[in-house]
Amino acid sequence: MKSPIYLDNNATTPLDPRVLEEMLPYLRGKFGNAASRSHKFGWEAEEAVEKARHQVAGLIGAGAKEIIWTSGATESNNIAVKGIAQMYREKGRHIVTQATEHKAILDPCKYLEREGFEVTVLPVGRNGRIDLEQLRASLRPDTILVSLMFGNNEIGTLQPIKEIGALCKDKGIIFHTDATQAFGKVPIDVEAMGIDLLSASAHKIYGPKGAGCLYVRRRNPRVRCEAVLHGGGHERGMRSGTLNVPGIVGLGAAAALAQQEMPSESQRLSGLRDRLWEGLRSQLVDVYRNGDPEHTLPATLNVSFAYVEGESLMMGFEHIAVSSGSACTSASLEPSYVLRALGVGDDLAHSSIRFSLGRFNTAAEIEEAIVQVVGTVKRLREMSPLAEMAAEGIDLSKVAWAQH
Amino acid sequence: MAYGEKILDHYNQPRNVGSLNRDDPRVGTGVVGAPECGDVMKLQIQVDDDERIVDAKFKTFGCGSAIASSSLATEWIKGKTLDEALTIKNTDIVRELALPPVKIHCSVLAEDAIRAAIADLKTKRSGQQEDAALDAQPTGTK
Ligand SMILES: Cc1ncc(COP(=O)(O)O)c(C=O)c1O
Ligand code: FES
Numbered sequence: 001m002k003s004p005i006y007l008d009n010n011a012t013t014p015l016d017p018r019v020l021e022e023m024l025p026y027l028r029g030k031f032g033n034a035a036s037r038s039h040k041f042g043w044e045a046e047e048a049v050e051k052a053r054h055q056v057a058g059l060i061g062a063g064a065k066e067i068i069w070t071s072g073a074t075e076s077n078n079i080a081v082k083g084i085a086q087m088y089r090e091k092g093r094h095i096v097t098q099a100t101e102h103k104a105i106l107d108p109c110k111y112l113e114r115e116g117f118e119v120t121v122l123p124v125g126r127n128g129r130i131d132l133e134q135l136r137a138s139l140r141p142d143t144i145l146v147s148l149m150f151g152n153n154e155i156g157t158l159q160p161i162k163e164i165g166a167l168c169k170d171k172g173i174i175f176h177t178d179a180t181q182a183f184g185k186v187p188i189d190v191e192a193m194g195i196d197l198l199s200a201s202a203h204k205i206y207g208p209k210g211a212g213c214l215y216v217r218r219r220n221p222r223v224r225c226e227a228v229l230h231g232g233g234h235e236r237g238m239r240s241g242t243l244n245v246p247g248i249v250g251l252g253a254a255a256a257l258a259q260q261e262m263p264s265e266s267q268r269l270s271g272l273r274d275r276l277w278e279g280l281r282s283q284l285v286d287v288y289r290n291g292d293p294e295h296t297l298p299a300t301l302n303v304s305f306a307y308v309e310g311e312s313l314m315m316g317f318e319h320i321a322v323s324s325g326s327a328c329t330s331a332s333l334e335p336s337y338v339l340r341a342l343g344v345g346d347d348l349a350h351s352s353i354r355f356s357l358g359r360f361n362t363a364a365e366i367e368e369a370i371v372q373v374v375g376t377v378k379r380l381r382e383m384s385p386l387a388e389m390a391a392e393g394i395d396l397s398k399v400a401w402a403q404h
Numbered sequence: 405m406a407y408g409e410k411i412l413d414h415y416n417q418p419r420n421v422g423s424l425n426r427d428d429p430r431v432g433t434g435v436v437g438a439p440e441c442g443d444v445m446k447l448q449i450q451v452d453d454d455e456r457i458v459d460a461k462f463k464t465f466g467c468g469s470a471i472a473s474s475s476l477a478t479e480w481i482k483g484k485t486l487d488e489a490l491t492i493k494n495t496d497i498v499r500e501l502a503l504p505p506v507k508i509h510c511s512v513l514a515e516d517a518i519r520a521a522i523a524d525l526k527t528k529r530s531g532q533q534e535d536a537a538l539d540a541q542p543t544g545t546k
Contacts, residue, residue: 309442311467315407315415327442328467333506335442347439383421383471385446385463386439401438402520 009358016206052252061189072212076199086226092142099341127292128157150182155291156300165194184258207254211247279370299357307387316376414472432525447517473514
């Protein structure tokens with residue numbers, strides 16, 4: 001069987017062969033511990049790690065010393081949220097975040113609530129963006145941290161980061177952003193955007209899994225962060241543990257490639273995404289795009305196909321790999337909380353498919369995906385009682401359903 | 405999670421997709437589930453004079469297991485009397501399709517749909533009898 005077309009790049013990306021090439025020496029002979037100061041093995045590992053630090057810093061306009069290596073964005077988010085809360089708990093106990101954050105932000109926030117912190121979870125509009133005035137109104141004298149994501153993993157919506165940064169700066173509040181999906185995909189400048197901490201991960205940008213980083217601002221202001229992992233005092237004491245040298249080299253190489261190719265890639269990918277949407281929209285009725293068509297990541301498209309359920313759709317797309325916000329695909333049997341936060345009805349959340357494109361997708365693949373999706377949606381609508389009722393002119397929202 | 409062979413078979417070649425005439429007195433219609441829950445099944449039966457199910461049709465909004473469960477249900481009830489059809493249990497469907505635990509509720513829905521269709525047919529029939537009884541009343545005294 002031929003391998004399906006991979007359109008789930010927001011979940012993870014394949015390793016770029018060029019990144020693998022850079023990593024290989026550090027999986028073979030160059031096995032040293034970057035903290036070994038007494039011999040060549042340690043020196044060459046340290047050199048590689050410092051090169052990667054510059055590569056990553058260069059992608060976001062940071063200084064190399066401001067990059068802390070982690071195991072991925074989940075850990076970066078945990079260090080940022082819990083570490084800031086610990087460090088500044090005498091100053092205040094209030095944190096602001098928003099409803100469509102990744103669980104790697106929401107769950108640490110819930111943990112802090114149990115520890116006596118207060119968390120404000122801002123709502124988002126229909127497009128997935130927060131309201132700046134609402135953010136302003138939520139800030140208090142005891143607010144110590146604002147954590148708002150850069151780009152959303154499910155719907156692609158970008159938050160007004162620069163405006164948020166300026167507002168936080170004005171109020172003297174630390175601003176963290178989970179940029180896992182935006183890092184390497186859209187321009188980021190921590191100085192111009194007033195970002196104090198930023199989380200990123202290698203496996204979303206064609207690097208290896210299990211490698212990530214946290215940017216922590218060193219001046220104006222100097223931000224300090226209590227460690228989550230205590231030990232040998234690596235990474236300025238903020239993250240102990242022997243460095244994952246091949247992973248870090250991979251993250252550095254992936255960041256350098258992303259920076260180099262961003263102008264052409266973001267244009268190519270947004271073109272493919274637009275073609276995909278156009279192909280679907282023009283051949284199917286009652287399809288809805290979720291998110292903000294303007295303020296969005298270049299390669300994410302989230303669509304609800306009314307009257308058909310997401311998991312059954314994916315079963316029909318034998319040769320395309322995507323994901324769905326339907327409850328039927330989740331263990332919890334709850335539809336996507338992100339789509340719910342947007343005010344998308346549960347029925348349409350169950351009908352949603354996320355297409356996330358990437359570096360290795362071609363125009364021919366997108367054409368094939370359009371054919372498969374359109375065919376499957378049509379076939380399943382033929383057997384959908386909802387499509388039948390809608391065709392009869394019945395308003396589905398007014399039916400007295402037998403809830404179970 | 406990979407799908408079982410029988411689920412895939414019913415998903416790819418669903419049996420008895422379609423609709424029967426709701427208004428036909430020999431047709432019973434069951435609609436169960438809700439769009440907000442991600443699953444809605446419509447199952448219809450048509451009976452002959454001996455209350456034997458001569459035709460069954462379904463339409464389902466739901467996952468592949470829900471589609472397969474309803475497809476299998478229509479296959480099984482065809483040719484059965486109403487009482488025989490009522491003996492079909494969701495666990496029979498689970499076993500036949502080898503549904504994993506998270507998909508058990510899809511089979512429950514199929515069982516509910518069979519029951520709802522039969523119940524609809526029965527109320528329709530008793531309604532007819534009432535209508536017939538009303539029609540039979542003398543009208544001259546008005
Ligand atoms: C927005 C966002 N934050 C955090 C994560 C977690 O990243 P990691 O897999 O590197 O821990 C992801 C990945 O799913 C993500 O999309
Ligand atoms: S219909 Fe949702 S799991 Fe089967």
